[in-house]
Amino acid sequence: xxxxxxxxxxxxxxxxxxxxxxxxxxxxxxxxxxxxxxxxxxxxxxxxxx
Numbered sequence: 001x002x003x004x005x006x007x008x009x010x011x012x013x014x015x016x017x018x019x020x021x022x023x024x025x026x027x028x029x030x031x032x033x034x035x036x037x038x039x040x041x042x043x044x045x046x047x048x049x050x
Contacts (some may be wrong), residue, residue: 002030 004024008017026035 004028 003021006016006018006021006024008014008020026037028035
C-alpha cells in the first residue's frame with residue numbers, strides 16, 4: 001500500500017498529521033487492502049508522555 005502525503009496545517013504551523021493520514025487510508029481504494037472502519041482499542045500512554 002502506497003501511503004499518500006499526510007500534511008496538515010493549523011493556525012501556527014503545519015506538518016505531518018496522523019489524523020489526515022487516517023482519513024486518507026480510510027477512503028483509499030487499494031486493491032487487496034481491508035480497512036477496519038469500526039475502530040479498536042489502543043493502550044493508554046505510560047511514563048512521562050504528553
